[in-house]
Amino acid sequence: MSRLKLALYWASSCGGCEIAVLDLAEKILDVTQVADIVFWPVALDFKYADVQAMPDKHIDVCLFNGAIRTSENEHLAHLLRNKSKVLVAFGSCAHMGGIPSLANAFDREAIFARVYHETPSTDNPAGTRPQTSWTSPSGDLELPAFHDTVKTLDQTVPVDYFVPGCPPAVPQIWNVIQAIASGNLPPAGSIVGAGNKTVCDECKRVKEEKKVKAFYRPLQVKPDPQRCLLEQGLICLGPATRSGCGALCLDANMPCRGCYGPAEGVVDQGAKMLSALASIVDTTEPEEAERILKEVADPLGTFYRFGLASSLLHRTRMPAAAAAKEA
Amino acid sequence: MQIMEQTAPAADGAARQRIKIDPVTRLEGHGKIEIFLTEDGGVRDAFFQIPELRGFEKFCEGRPVEELARITPRICGVCPEAHHMASSKALDAVYHVQPPPAGRKLRELLYNAFTAGDHTTHFYALGGPDFVVGPDAPAAERNILGVIAKVGLEIGGKVIKMRAAGQEVVKIIGGKAIHPVCGLPGGVSKAITEDERQRIEEIGRYMVEFAQFSLKVFDQIVLGNSAYVDLIQSDAYTHRTYYMGLVNAKNQVDFYDGVVRVVTPEGREFAKFAPADYLEHIAEHVEPWSYLKFPFLKKVGWKGLIDGPESGVYRAAPLARLNAADGMATPLAQAEYERMFDTLGGKPVHATLATHWARLVELLQAAERTLELSRDPDITSPDVRTIPTATPDEGVGVVEAPRGILFHHYRTDERGLVKKVNLIVGTTNNNAAICMSIKKAAQALIRPGAPITDGLLNKVEMAFRAYDPCFGCATHTLPGQMPLEVSIYDAQGRLVHTLSRA
Numbered sequence: 001m002s003r004l005k006l007a008l009y010w011a012s013s014c015g016g017c018e019i020a021v022l023d024l025a026e027k028i029l030d031v032t033q034v035a036d037i038v039f040w041p042v043a044l045d046f047k048y049a050d051v052q053a054m055p056d057k058h059i060d061v062c063l064f065n066g067a068i069r070t071s072e073n074e075h076l077a078h079l080l081r082n083k084s085k086v087l088v089a090f091g092s093c094a095h096m097g098g099i100p101s102l103a104n105a106f107d108r109e110a111i112f113a114r115v116y117h118e119t120p121s122t123d124n125p126a127g128t129r130p131q132t133s134w135t136s137p138s139g140d141l142e143l144p145a146f147h148d149t150v151k152t153l154d155q156t157v158p159v160d161y162f163v164p165g166c167p168p169a170v171p172q173i174w175n176v177i178q179a180i181a182s183g184n185l186p187p188a189g190s191i192v193g194a195g196n197k198t199v200c201d202e203c204k205r206v207k208e209e210k211k212v213k214a215f216y217r218p219l220q221v222k223p224d225p226q227r228c229l230l231e232q233g234l235i236c237l238g239p240a241t242r243s244g245c246g247a248l249c250l251d252a253n254m255p256c257r258g259c260y261g262p263a264e265g266v267v268d269q270g271a272k273m274l275s276a277l278a279s280i281v282d283t284t285e286p287e288e289a290e291r292i293l294k295e296v297a298d299p300l301g302t303f304y305r306f307g308l309a310s311s312l313l314h315r316t317r318m319p320a321a322a323a324a325k326e327a
Numbered sequence: 328m329q330i331m332e333q334t335a336p337a338a339d340g341a342a343r344q345r346i347k348i349d350p351v352t353r354l355e356g357h358g359k360i361e362i363f364l365t366e367d368g369g370v371r372d373a374f375f376q377i378p379e380l381r382g383f384e385k386f387c388e389g390r391p392v393e394e395l396a397r398i399t400p401r402i403c404g405v406c407p408e409a410h411h412m413a414s415s416k417a418l419d420a421v422y423h424v425q426p427p428p429a430g431r432k433l434r435e436l437l438y439n440a441f442t443a444g445d446h447t448t449h450f451y452a453l454g455g456p457d458f459v460v461g462p463d464a465p466a467a468e469r470n471i472l473g474v475i476a477k478v479g480l481e482i483g484g485k486v487i488k489m490r491a492a493g494q495e496v497v498k499i500i501g502g503k504a505i506h507p508v509c510g511l512p513g514g515v516s517k518a519i520t521e522d523e524r525q526r527i528e529e530i531g532r533y534m535v536e537f538a539q540f541s542l543k544v545f546d547q548i549v550l551g552n553s554a555y556v557d558l559i560q561s562d563a564y565t566h567r568t569y570y571m572g573l574v575n576a577k578n579q580v581d582f583y584d585g586v587v588r589v590v591t592p593e594g595r596e597f598a599k600f601a602p603a604d605y606l607e608h609i610a611e612h613v614e615p616w617s618y619l620k621f622p623f624l625k626k627v628g629w630k631g632l633i634d635g636p637e638s639g640v641y642r643a644a645p646l647a648r649l650n651a652a653d654g655m656a657t658p659l660a661q662a663e664y665e666r667m668f669d670t671l672g673g674k675p676v677h678a679t680l681a682t683h684w685a686r687l688v689e690l691l692q693a694a695e696r697t698l699e700l701s702r703d704p705d706i707t708s709p710d711v712r713t714i715p716t717a718t719p720d721e722g723v724g725v726v727e728a729p730r731g732i733l734f735h736h737y738r739t740d741e742r743g744l745v746k747k748v749n750l751i752v753g754t755t756n757n758n759a760a761i762c763m764s765i766k767k768a769a770q771a772l773i774r775p776g777a778p779i780t781d782g783l784l785n786k787v788e789m790a791f792r793a794y795d796p797c798f799g800c801a802t803h804t805l806p807g808q809m810p811l812e813v814s815i816y817d818a819q820g821r822l823v824h825t826l827s828r829a
Binding site: 016025026103 | 361363371372374376378379380381382384385386387389390391393394397398400401402403404405407418422487490491494498501502503504505506507508509511512513516517605606609610611612613614615616617618620622625629712714715736742743744747749751
């Protein structure tokens with residue numbers, strides 16, 4: 001069998017997925033025993049032009065991390081789809097939009113206005129903004145276009161597999177690489193490198209009856225490190241979130257924020273979490289229930305922390321003119 | 328490495344050309360360099376462009392402010408600890424709360440261990456190979472494997488172990504090695520056990536030993552070679568700028584806390600201010616050709632991409648921190664600090680490439696501090712957090728990220744929901760200086776009629792590699808070079824040559 005041709009790419013992301021791959025440490029050398037890495041811009045010296053020159057489907061497996069935020073991200077998604085037999089959405093941003101897709105509550109105009117005008121340290125009397133094309137006295141300079149809406153990888157091109165996590169847990173990355181190397185992959189469209197239960201199933205905390213009379217924010221209380229955080233009134237996305245991370249945040253006495261995405265069979269992680277919360281509110285009075293649920297300070301940023309782009313909401317409504325332009 | 332020159336049409340006699348380097352790597356993702364040539368083939372202008380923006384300063388609005396310690400680390404997965412800590416400190420300020428001693432020290436311990444790991448991997452895999460293996464060595468050897476060949480096989484294992492050690496401390500205290508979660512207003516979410524403390528102490532001892540070893544390597548291989556010392560001090564890599572860094576009460580380098588000190592290009596104190604007053608001292612300029620802004624000293628003003636005392640351009644990161652301070656906060660590092668400035672002719676040092684040496688001096692301080700804190704009697708105290716009682720309003724948090732000072736500034740409503748966020752991020756501080764350094768190195772290297780060689784590419788890379796672990800920090804454990812492509816255009820903008828690595 002010929003050696004596996006592997007590619008890794010980052011789009012709109014933080015680099016944490018790349019660091020997670022590097023956290024394989026010595027195992028990286030094992031990867032290079034079975035695979036040739038043919039494209040990895042951060043680590044190896046291959047260029048966009050090298051990818052362009054490859055025959056279609058030349059790459060066996062491409063691990064693609066990052067959301068689709070700019071025209072450059074979009075271009076590379078299409079290019080790597082064409083050149084790869086198997087395209088994997090790697091990490092929360094490629095899988096679900098990730099934290100960058102919280103920006104889908106705003107549009108480009110709002111973001112540019114904040115970053116390049118309103119921020120108090122910005123000194124921009126001329127109202128300058130970055131331009132996709134600008135002629136300097138020396139010559140023309142170009143920048144990729146910044147889209148109004150962040151998309152997931154599979155909202156851009158067809159995707160074969162999804163590896164959840166922000167970042168994917170290192171042991172899970174190793175599992176995925178072994179599965180790829182052995183050709184032992186599940187049917188296309190599957191989630192790989194994760195469990196099929198919920199974070200609650202992995203969480204070692206003692207769970208009793210979930211009845212909550214008030215919700216708290218993590219800064220307001222010192223929770224019992226042995227007991228279920230949700231039972232102590234801290235919103236924890238464990239019940240709505242896929243297992244696989246090892247419940248690391250819970251071990252640090254902090255609630256889950258859902259980076260592994262919707263649990264098996266769950267269509268919308270936020271809707272699932274809302275329904276879970278509604279079921280544990282300890283009252284029969286509708287007004288009381290409403291009061292308790294209103295204590296949830298930021299539903300959008302809490303229930304869709306990592307998955308606004310992939311959720312049923314996708315984004316907030318755009319101003320009509322911008323929406324028409326994007327369409 | 329080979330340079331491939333594509334055959335191309337003659338440049339119809341026109342001399343004004345353009346060189347494009349695209350992509351360079353890692354700075355919130357991506358970067359590219361455009362160099363424009365003059366009629367006679369000299370360098371007319373250079374642009375370092377950041378083609379990406381994600382908009383954290385907008386989409387953090389509306390979030391419960393304490394969640395920003397878990398959201399803003401996604402600005403950079405290479406140094407999420409820096410954002411996590413700047414954010415945690417901003418949260419203390421927003422809620423007018425002070426962490427108890429153990430809470431504060433656990434943060435500082437996490438942060439120093441992270442800094443030690445990050446500096447190590449940058450030196451050995453990214454910046455170091457240029458010196459240890461040599462700037463003119465074949466590119467195929469100019470990487471961590473080349474370092475191993477030169478220094479000895481055991482070094483590869485040591486670097487991997489050191490990197491893993493830093494990550495392990497972050498995971499013990501922060502919950503996750505990448506994107507830690509422990510920071511809250513008033514402290515951290517959990518205490519550490521005696522077993523964990525002992526493990527961290529063991530790691531701390533290893534880190535100090537490793538840092539000393541690294542300085543010896545630098546001594547023997549770099550300082551022992553006068554050609555390298557000349558290269559470091561050459562004009563091509565020199566800029567006289569202001570320098571900014573965080574200092575403690577004794578004006579010593581401090582990564583986690585303190586006040587901001589700025590020195591002039593002559594080395595005199597220009598300003599010293601509390602982080603909360605940063606807006607009186609720093610402003611950011613916008614250019615149409617980059618998504619990244621250009622911070623400058625407000626009281627000097629933006630004069631463009633030029634150095635000197637009349638220009639508000641300042642520099643941050645290891646060399647700037649050492650220039651801005653009067654010394655180091657730990658004894659072994661202090662001795663190395665003195666030796667560095669003695670060797671390089673006193674303070675301030677303007678040689679950009681000396682940043683690599685400064686980084687190793689900082690590595691030693693971070694390691695010593697990790698060990699000190701692991702032995703601190705408070706460190707295993709269960710009292711790690713003070714629950715805030717004041718009404719939240721506004722606050723600024725500052726730390727020294729490995730690649731420059733980092734400001735987080737939040738304003739909230741009375742429920743602690745975010746109204747406004749402003750961020751000045753590590754490498755952003757150096758944006759102007761990086762542009763200038765590239766231009767200057769290119770000017771020194773690109774000459775009319777002279778062939779463009781691998782050495783040119785690498786030496787242009789060296790001009791900015793010194794600034795920023797993040798440019799290639801992900802290459803830390805892998806052989807590799809910065810991706811680089813040079814396209815040369817004639818005066819009409821037609822492609823004449825493409826040079827790339829194959």
